[in-house]
Amino acid sequence: MTNEELEFNNDEEVLTLYDNEGNEVLYRKLLQFYHPEFKKEYLILAEESNFSDEDGDIELIPMISTDDEEGQLLPVETDEEWDMIEEIVNTQMDEPEE
Template identity: 40%
Template sequence: MEHGDRHITVVDEHGNEQLCEILFTFESDDFGKSYVFYYPVGVEAEDENGETEVHVSAFIPGDENKEGELLPIETEEEWDMIEEVWNTFCAEQEEEDDE
């Protein structure tokens, strides 16, 4: 995976592959990592309320010889920063929808 990609394939703990669409990526200077927000592609990705579950992971961008790698979020401080980024993103989306 690289910055600017639109889709990634995520492999779960059971070895199942799921095509996901990338919502957005960002870098954190504080943590020295890149992060990606993504969600599964397809109707089955929606819950009973019609909402799509969004996932977030840290990632190491790939290069031409190697695929990128998703990493778990490791600390509560990272989660707090990610939540702040998510809230800002959602607020900006609402502003755009209101225009």
């Protein structure tokens, strides 16, 4: 599959999500794409408070975006999806910005 078959949205934005205790947590959306093979929209997030890590390491959090009105985000559960996301993130994050 080539990148031309994927639909990417690289516009960064900050999302407010809630953790298990109901606390607000800010996440920066780093990448959003639709994958035609899995027929799903994926978001790659990073927690805003950890975004400027001293070592340059950022924990990326992949999520599946649902089509419902609430905009619910679901965790990635299959190994095939994890492998695909890892490949796409490595490719997209390593490309120089134009």
